[in-house]
Amino acid sequence: MTLRLDGVGKEFAPGRPVLADLDLTIAPGEFVCVVGASGSGKSTLLSLIAGLTRPTTGRVLLDGEEVTGPGPERGLVFQTASLYPWRSVARNVAFGLEALGLPRARRDERVGRLLDEVGLAHLAGALPGRLSGGQQQRVAIARALACSPRVLSLDEPFGALDVQTKEDMQLFVRQVWQEEPTTVIMVTHDVEEAVFLAQRVLVLSCDPGRIARDLAVDLPVERTLPVKRSPAFLALRAEVEDLVRAEHRAHQARV
Numbered sequence: 001m002t003l004r005l006d007g008v009g010k011e012f013a014p015g016r017p018v019l020a021d022l023d024l025t026i027a028p029g030e031f032v033c034v035v036g037a038s039g040s041g042k043s044t045l046l047s048l049i050a051g052l053t054r055p056t057t058g059r060v061l062l063d064g065e066e067v068t069g070p071g072p073e074r075g076l077v078f079q080t081a082s083l084y085p086w087r088s089v090a091r092n093v094a095f096g097l098e099a100l101g102l103p104r105a106r107r108d109e110r111v112g113r114l115l116d117e118v119g120l121a122h123l124a125g126a127l128p129g130r131l132s133g134g135q136q137q138r139v140a141i142a143r144a145l146a147c148s149p150r151v152l153s154l155d156e157p158f159g160a161l162d163v164q165t166k167e168d169m170q171l172f173v174r175q176v177w178q179e180e181p182t183t184v185i186m187v188t189h190d191v192e193e194a195v196f197l198a199q200r201v202l203v204l205s206c207d208p209g210r211i212a213r214d215l216a217v218d219l220p221v222e223r224t225l226p227v228k229r230s231p232a233f234l235a236l237r238a239e240v241e242d243l244v245r246a247e248h249r250a251h252q253a254r255v
C-alpha cells in the first residue's frame, strides 16, 4: 500500500501551522523513522496518517484513496501500551479481530500465531498488569498487527523502556517487519534507534514542521547490534544528530 502526503499542512489554531508543505511518498513495506526536536509535529504526522485528525491543507492518500478516518489497514502503537487491563493478553490481541467479526476459530488461530511471533504464548491467559513494560509493548504491537495492517505507525514505542529492553525490542521490531508484509513508520527521539531500524530517516524542522531531510540508510538488511559500531552507522548517526541539533538551534533562535 503506497502512502502519499500531498501538500499536507496542519493547524490546530488558525494561523499557527504545526506542519506545512509535507510532500512524501512511502512505498509498500518501507521502514521509515521520523526524528526531530520536541514539538516539531512528529506525533501529529502519525495522527494524520492514522486518520485520527484531518489535515488543514492537502491530502493523505493510501493507494490513491484519501484517508478520512481510522481504518483496520492502519495500526497505531503509542509509548505506553494502553492495554485493556481487564482483558487477558490473548483477548487484548483479539480485540480488533472481534470488532471485525472474525469467526472464533480464525481469530484464535491468528492470535496464537501472533503470540508465538512476539514470544508471549506462555502468557496468553495472563492479565496485562502481570507483564513487564517490554512485554506489554509486545502485546500492543501484536494487537496492532492482528488485523494485518498495511501501515503500522509506532509513536515512541520504546521511549519508556530501559536500555537493555529497548535493544531487545529494536531487534524484535525489525524481525516483525521482516516477517509481516507491512510498512512501518516510527517516531523516535533516539537518533541511534532511528538509524539502526530504518531504511529511511526523515528529519523534521520546527515551527512549522517540514521535512528538512530525507536520508537513505545504506546499511545491511540484517541489523545485528554490532552494526551500531560500524563506521558507516556512526557517520550516519552523527549526520542525523547534527541535523536535528541544527533544526533545534534554528528554532530556538527564532523564538
Ligand SMILES: Nc1ncnc2c1ncn2[C@@H]1O[C@H](COP(=O)(O)OP(=O)(O)OP(=O)(O)O)[C@@H](O)[C@H]1O
Binding pocket: 012, 018, 036, 037, 038, 039, 040, 041, 042, 043, 044, 045
Ligand atoms: N490536539 C492538539 N490541539 C492543539 N495543539 C496540538 C494538538 N496536538 C498537538 N498540538 C501542538 O502541535 C505541536 C506539535 O506537537 P506534536 O506532539 O505533534 O510534536 P512532537 O514532535 O511529537 O513532540 P514530542 O517530541 O515532544 O512528542 C505542539 O506545539 C503541540 O502543542
